[in-house]
Amino acid sequence: MTRQGVAAAIDAALFDDLMARYAAMFGRDETPWRIWSAANAPAALDRHDVVLSDGEATGDLIDRVVAADAVLIESEREGGRWIDTVRSPMGTWVLDVRADDDTPHSAAFVAVLRAALSLHFPAHDALCIARAWLPGATAWPNDFARFPQVRHAALVPPGQTAQPFAPCPPDLGLYAVMPSAAWIETLVPLAVPTVQLRFKSGDADAVKHEVARAAKAAKGSQSRLFINDHWRVAIDHHAACGGDSGIYGIHLGQEDLDDADLDAIRASGLRLGVSTHGYAEMLRVAAISPSYLALGAIFPTTTKVMPTQPQGMGRFQSYVALMQPVIPSLVGIGGVNAGNMGEVLAVGVGSAAVVRAITEASDVPAAVAGLNALFA
Secondary structure: OOOOOOEOOOOHHHHHHHHHHHHHHHOOOOOOOEEEEHHHOOOOOOOOEEEEEEOOOOHHHHHHHHHHOOEEEEEEEEOOEEEEEEEEOOEEEEEEEEOOOOOOOOHHHHHHHHHHHHOOOOHHHHHHHHHHOOOOOOOOOOOHHHOOEEEEOOOOOOOOOOOOOOOOOOOOEEEEEEOOHHHHHHHHHHOOOEEEEOOOOOOHHHHHHHHHHHHHHHOOOOOEEEEEOOHHHHHHHHHHOOOOOOOOEEEEOHHHHOOOOHHHHHHHOOEEEEEEOOHHHHHHHHOOOOOEEEEOOOOOOOOOOOOOOOOHHHHHHHHHHHHOOOOOOEEEOOOOOOOOHHHHHHOOOOEEEEOHHHHOOOOHHHHHHHHHHOOO
16 A cells, blocks of 8 residues: 555545645645554554544544544434544544435545545534535635534534624724734724734733723724633623723633633623634634634744734635635734735635734834725
């Protein structure tokens, strides 16, 4: 068996066609991926191997996959739906999707799965793409109804619908993510339409002070203030001010969602924005109907350690095409600056977030004016 081969039935012509169509858009993994059926999986696996199991895999196979940092996809039929468990070094996802046929891993499915992996999509996102692919199509999927629902790591129980959060306008405009309330005080008079306090500290009193100071700066202004991470402090301060605090919303990362009281945030009337880094995360968050989605990181960034490689403009475009009809308020994030913001906005989003484009500017008012002008 060579590195080039696959040991699961594959539509080779479809795979070749997809790589020819989309490699320039998404990039191409130079190491070929191998797709195995559980019965044919070799003893020695590596990180570019995927094993497909029709039903629950044996404990021995799971152990081999985990030890090799490989990928295992277990697919079980439940009524008219496929329940796919994706195990990879990036964690375990359980996804639920309407079945197109009675074959868990058709030759076309394997072709699209292998193509998505070869285009640098992580395994859980590659599975989403393969399941959403319209049979016989070559166009990249953007029909939200065909994509899976998230079961494991779900924020809403299967079959239930969450009450939506208060909406945001689709054009949040220039979105400045700042490390301190002092920066918020600087930017509000410069007519930055959306600002975020991203204050990192384990000192509870310092957090309360920064949130209150930032809220005071934004109150009565045209700037919408989001508080990153410190949702409880934001809710309490907002309530103490009788709902007129200057705080517009809360922003959470994926790692914060499991611990946050989403019902309390919703009941407060504050908006909720959430960072996402790919298909599975977007599908997970869409179930709670947030006020906006942040999509990225589009470009390399040094302001935060990212769980995935930079998405690039190709992925960003595909995410916007899928999510904009569902959540109209979208924000491009990650490495955005004056030089590339026009490219981001040309995709059709109404907002882009910046950090260093402002914090490292030699003339902050001039930098803000230039960035704001890009939205005119």
